[in-house]
Amino acid sequence: MSWDYMIYETPEPGIARIVMNRPEAANAQDSQFLYELNAAFDQAARDDDVRVIILAANGKHFSSGHDIRETNHHDNQERYAxxxxxxxxxxxxxxxxxSREEELYTGLSERWRNIPKVTIAAVQGKCVSGGLLLCWPCDLIVASDDAQFIEVTVAMGIAGVEWFAHPWEMNARKAKEMLLTGDPIGAEEARQLGMVNRVVPRADLPEATLELARKIARQPSFATRMAKLAVNSAQDAQGRHSAMQTAFALHQLQHSHCMEVYGLPVYPGGIHAGVKKSYAEGEEPFRAPTPAKA
Structure with a gap:
């Protein structure tokens, strides 16, 4: 298949590599980007010769998150099955x-988490908010030594990204700190927290990820699938899925609150200052209130 934002390759027998290729936008995710990524995952999942799937990214950064400047959301979404x-x-x-966020964010991330093959994310540079929804569903993460994991949604008036995996990616106190401060978590700290499996020099990231994939691809494929299922099922038995559903409902409550108060689905100050436009068709753009005179 041919895509605008994805490169699909099979560098070695048993291994597929999906490379997100929108470096000019720091791999920001619009509707097309996400559906193309899903199609690439589907292609790897259907290929009986593929045992391990690597998710990588071209450019300085892994992903800057959702593309907040996308327009014509509805038409774009309806171009895809x-x-x-x-x-x-x-x-x-x-x-x-x-409904849109259930399809594009929670739905796709959950789908990628449960692909019956081992997935490895290779993360370099910044991985911001929505970018976490790309690497966290993967089974393993290899990070370059300059990687940073950043969650800025509280500054947007929202308590976390749509696929709320924070308490399973790190301990609860660190999850709260990540959310409440927006401070980045560096690669080595992420490894110590258990979010990242390995940290390597940036120049070594492709080969180090490929070497890990080789080791796993030599294992019996049904056994690797069952090992993944066993661990994922243990997380689900701990209440992961139901807790995520609650967090997603709270996420939607906060969007509605911001729409009612500000006319935008996010807080218009802070990191969104200057992005005072409508996120939905037919809605009037946000207009900042006139400051009261002293």
Whole structure:
């Protein structure tokens, strides 16, 4: 298949590598980007010769998160076959927004987590908010020594990204610190927290990830699939999925609150200062209130 934002290659027998290729936008994710990534994962999942899937990225950064400047969301989404039952994105208000995010964010990330093959993310540079929804669903993460994992959604008036894996990627106190401060977590700290498996020099990232994939690809494929299922099932038995559903509902409540107060689905100050435009068709752009005179 041919895509604008994805490169699909098989560097060695048993290994597929998906390279996100939108470096001019720091691999920001619009609708097309996410559906192309999903199609690439599907291609690797269908190929019986592929045992391990590597997710990598071209450019300085792994991903800057959601592309907040995407326009024509609805039309863009409808160019692609849906992957979840949530297809009410054209309905007004919270119902439409929630449906779109169930399809593109929670739906896709959960789908990638449960691919019946081992997945490895190779992360370099910054991985910001929505970027976490690309690497966290992967089974293993290899990070370059300059990698930074950053969660800035609280500054946007939202308590965490849509696929709320924070308490499973690190301990609860560190998850709160990451959310409440927005401070980056460096590669070595991420390794110590258990979020990252290995840290390597940036120049060694492709080969180090490939070497790990080689080692896993030599294992019996059904055994690796069952090992992945066993660990994922243990997380689910701890309440991961139901807790994520609650966090996602709170995420939608906060979007609605911001729409009611500011006319935007996010807080318009801070990192969104100057991005005072509508995120949904038919809505008036946000206009900052006139400051009161002293």
């Amino acid at each position: 849906p992957v979840t039952p949530y297809q009410q994105h054209r309905r007004p208000g919270a119902e439409g927004r929630m």
